[in-house]
Amino acid sequence: MSSRLSRTTGLRALGAGLVALGLLASGCGGGGDSGDGKVTIRYSWWGAQDRADLINKTIELFEKEHPNIEVKTDFQEYGDFWTKFNTQAAGGNPPDVFQNSHAFLRKYGQKNLLLDLNAQVKAGNLDLSDFRQGLEKAGEVDGKLLGVPVGANTFTVVYDVEAFKKVGVTPEPGWTWEDFDKAVEKISGSKKDFWGASDNGGVMYLYDLYLRQQGKAFFTEKGLGFTEADLRKWWGDHREKSKEGLLVPAKQSEQVKPKSSVSAELSAAEFTWDNFLVRYTSETDKELALAPIPTMDGKKTGQYLSSLMLSASARTKHPEEVATFIDFMVNDPEVGKIMGYNRGVLPTNAQFEAYKPEGPDAMIAEYENSVTEYLEPITPHPAGTDTVEAAFLSIYGSVAQGTTSVDDGVAQFFGEAKTALGS
Amino acid sequence: MSAPAGTVRPAQATAAPRRRPRSVLWHAGALAVLVVVLYPVIWVIGASLKPGDEIVGSLQLLPTDPITDNYERLADGIAGIGIETFFVNSLIVALGSVIGVLFSCSLAAYAFARVRFAGRNLLFTLMIGTLLLPVHVLLVPQYVLFQKMELVNTYVPLLLGKFLAVDAFFVFLMVQFMRNLPKELDEAARIDGCGHWRIYWTIVLPLCRPALITSSIFSFIWAWNDFLGPLIYLNEPEKYTVSLGLKMFMDQDSLADYGGMVAMSMAALLPVLLFFLAFQRHLVEGAATSGLKG
Numbered sequence: 001m002s003s004r005l006s007r008t009t010g011l012r013a014l015g016a017g018l019v020a021l022g023l024l025a026s027g028c029g030g031g032g033d034s035g036d037g038k039v040t041i042r043y044s045w046w047g048a049q050d051r052a053d054l055i056n057k058t059i060e061l062f063e064k065e066h067p068n069i070e071v072k073t074d075f076q077e078y079g080d081f082w083t084k085f086n087t088q089a090a091g092g093n094p095p096d097v098f099q100n101s102h103a104f105l106r107k108y109g110q111k112n113l114l115l116d117l118n119a120q121v122k123a124g125n126l127d128l129s130d131f132r133q134g135l136e137k138a139g140e141v142d143g144k145l146l147g148v149p150v151g152a153n154t155f156t157v158v159y160d161v162e163a164f165k166k167v168g169v170t171p172e173p174g175w176t177w178e179d180f181d182k183a184v185e186k187i188s189g190s191k192k193d194f195w196g197a198s199d200n201g202g203v204m205y206l207y208d209l210y211l212r213q214q215g216k217a218f219f220t221e222k223g224l225g226f227t228e229a230d231l232r233k234w235w236g237d238h239r240e241k242s243k244e245g246l247l248v249p250a251k252q253s254e255q256v257k258p259k260s261s262v263s264a265e266l267s268a269a270e271f272t273w274d275n276f277l278v279r280y281t282s283e284t285d286k287e288l289a290l291a292p293i294p295t296m297d298g299k300k301t302g303q304y305l306s307s308l309m310l311s312a313s314a315r316t317k318h319p320e321e322v323a324t325f326i327d328f329m330v331n332d333p334e335v336g337k338i339m340g341y342n343r344g345v346l347p348t349n350a351q352f353e354a355y356k357p358e359g360p361d362a363m364i365a366e367y368e369n370s371v372t373e374y375l376e377p378i379t380p381h382p383a384g385t386d387t388v389e390a391a392f393l394s395i396y397g398s399v400a401q402g403t404t405s406v407d408d409g410v411a412q413f414f415g416e417a418k419t420a421l422g423s
Numbered sequence: 424m425s426a427p428a429g430t431v432r433p434a435q436a437t438a439a440p441r442r443r444p445r446s447v448l449w450h451a452g453a454l455a456v457l458v459v460v461l462y463p464v465i466w467v468i469g470a471s472l473k474p475g476d477e478i479v480g481s482l483q484l485l486p487t488d489p490i491t492d493n494y495e496r497l498a499d500g501i502a503g504i505g506i507e508t509f510f511v512n513s514l515i516v517a518l519g520s521v522i523g524v525l526f527s528c529s530l531a532a533y534a535f536a537r538v539r540f541a542g543r544n545l546l547f548t549l550m551i552g553t554l555l556l557p558v559h560v561l562l563v564p565q566y567v568l569f570q571k572m573e574l575v576n577t578y579v580p581l582l583l584g585k586f587l588a589v590d591a592f593f594v595f596l597m598v599q600f601m602r603n604l605p606k607e608l609d610e611a612a613r614i615d616g617c618g619h620w621r622i623y624w625t626i627v628l629p630l631c632r633p634a635l636i637t638s639s640i641f642s643f644i645w646a647w648n649d650f651l652g653p654l655i656y657l658n659e660p661e662k663y664t665v666s667l668g669l670k671m672f673m674d675q676d677s678l679a680d681y682g683g684m685v686a687m688s689m690a691a692l693l694p695v696l697l698f699f700l701a702f703q704r705h706l707v708e709g710a711a712t713s714g715l716k717g
Contacts, residue, residue, distance in 0.1 A: 013572055042658065046674060048671060048672055048673050048679065048680070049501050049502040049671045049672060049680065049683075050680075051674070052502035052504065052660075052671070053502055054450065054505070056502065072658070073659075073660070074658045074659060075660070075671075076654065076667075076670065077504075077625075077670050077671075077673065077674045080654055080670060082656050083654065083655075084655055087562055087563060087566050087655050088566070088655070090563045090566070090567075091566035091567045091570045091575075092567065092570060093570045093575060095564075095658075176587055177710075191704040198459075256479065258479065258673065259479050264479075279679065282476075283476060285680075293489060365523045408551055418613060
């Protein structure tokens with residue numbers, strides 16, 4: 001009898017607890033669309049607070065001009081952003097509009113997570129007429145418009161001006177790998193704390209360009225565009241140079257992370273995206289500059305424009321408002337003035353002309369102008385590109401640390417790539 | 424620190440000459456270990472007083488010229504949100520968790536330890552089994568569930584489980600503790616006419632203080648430090664907890680504000696430290712008294 005009595009009191013207490021929790025929930029709940037005809041859209045991106053400050057300003061501007069649309073923002077660091085996005089997408093609750101990049105278009109396109117924006121272009125909610133250099137097609141996959149660029153970048157060599165001047169090599173359009181290797185050798189010399197170049201053997205985008213210079217590419221429509229022998233040579237050459245003391249050893253470059261070897265003043269040259277210059281120059285007092293990728297024949301760099309984009313979720317209940325939002329973000333000159341090159345060189349002529357770049361931004365603009373004539377169309381990035389990129393970097397990492405041999409590393413990479421690409 | 428010294432003194436008095444070198448060695452060894460353990464903390468304190476570009480790359484532990492800029496910048500908030508917002512949010516989650524765990528886990532533990540019912544052992548085994556489930560297996564189904572209930576972007580998904588005794592570890596801890604309490608106490612209470620509820624509330628719970636305090640400390644620290652839960656469920660920076668706020672300082676293609684991040688780390692450490700200091704005395708006391716009962 002006593003046990004029955006206690007069970008009811010226990011339940012009552014539990015009920016009280018749940019009520020308390022309910023109160024807490026109602027206290028901090030909310031969100032969703034309010035009843036006054038106002039539409040709320042959710043917008044997520046990756047970045048840190050500096051980008052958040054700029055984006056918040058552009059959203060204020062947007063909400064002022066479109067009082068019927070409210071934009072709720074949410075941002076994380078790159079890795080966390082995708083963790084959250086994947087969970088939310090799997091749970092049927094992705095943000096209405098979000099930052100995206102080329103590497104993910106096919107992946108999420110195939111899963112039908114992305115809205116085909118072509119319908120909105122036809123309906124006149126999204127204007128693509130003002131994009132620079134064919135960028136309006138950058139987000140197109142198999143005839144569907146899955147993303148709209150908000151900024152464009154190309155690959156580059158960030159180099160230490162003084163170190164290159166000392167050895168008498170000028171990195172300029174048309175320079176060759178031979179010139180590059182010679183400079184690296186001279187700069188490294190017999191120094192023990194400064195090297196000619198960072199060890200970028202694990203950077204997928206650099207190897208992609210190297211392959212493109214030979215008429216191949218990292219990816220084909222479905223799989224990898226190179227053989228195990230190709231990769232053994234690429235990684236083998238890097239190991240060789242590293243053993244000769246020409247490249248920053250893995251131990252040193254790991255120690256200075258999250259700084260890059262160039263901004264940590266260990267290396268005179270590093271291959272990366274041109275917008276990284278903004279961060280690099282903030283981390284060092286040395287004079288840095290940008291140069292195109294060295295070539296094999298003095299002409300073909302293999303470079304292309306890649307971009308950060310805005311994509312809309314296929315599940316959004318407000319495709320029109322989302323399209324209006326994207327249209328505003330890529331076409332409004334004021335937005336261009338606020339954002340600058342935070343997400344890459346501005347995508348439309350109106351924004352490009354409205355913003356007067358200074359400091360590193362001016363160098364990036366000048367660099368992109370100087371390479372425009374060499375740019376080629378981007379090769380496809382199949383679904384699984386992100387996994388392959390991560391595997392390429394981490395496996396080369398263990399090769400560089402000496403824990404894996406080049407041959408084993410190559411075999412391991414091909415195994416993982418096969419799984420990731422499903423081929 | 425004062426308690427052990429008091430117990431050691433009489434022993435030293437009898438065997439002082441022989442024991443002194445050994446005790447010096449022992450203390451020197453302990454100090455060396457302490458230095459290793461505390462090094463990261465000292466590094467953070469030192470770094471929070473350095474300008475941003477000296478934090479990464481400079482090998483000096485302490486700043487040559489200490490500055491307070493990093494802390495002053497925190498006062499302006501992160502991305503337009505005052506940092507006190509993050510702390511209030513974290514406190515809601517952490518204190519909510521403590522209350523939920525104390526209440527629900529002790530109740531569940533009481534049932535497992537004191538009430539005989541059919542299938543008790545099976546249920547107990549199943550509960551322990553949930554400890555083996557990786558978080559990632561539950562992540563998506565749980566998200567779908569809360570999403571359907573329209574509870575995403577509230578603190579409910581972070582707290583509901585705590586009020587339903589989902590933390591098997593704490594239930595287990597309390598069950599083990601309750602099993603050691605003398606049965607005669609509840610039998611006496613039962614003879615005096617107490618039901619289960621009253622035995623739980625007036626006899627068992629007060630005796631479980633050490634277990635309750637241990638659980639509070641752990642659940643507070645775990646909830647305070649939890650990153651994945653808030654990351655997945657909270658969609659507006661205004662609702663973010665401290666652990667999410669900490670990550671707002673850097674990204675791969677943004678200017679990284681190391682100074683702000685390190686200063687925020689220091690600030691994030693404080694509440695946990697204070698909570699531990701406030702309850703640590705009870706923890707030691709509890710362990711000591713429960714040992715006496717044997």
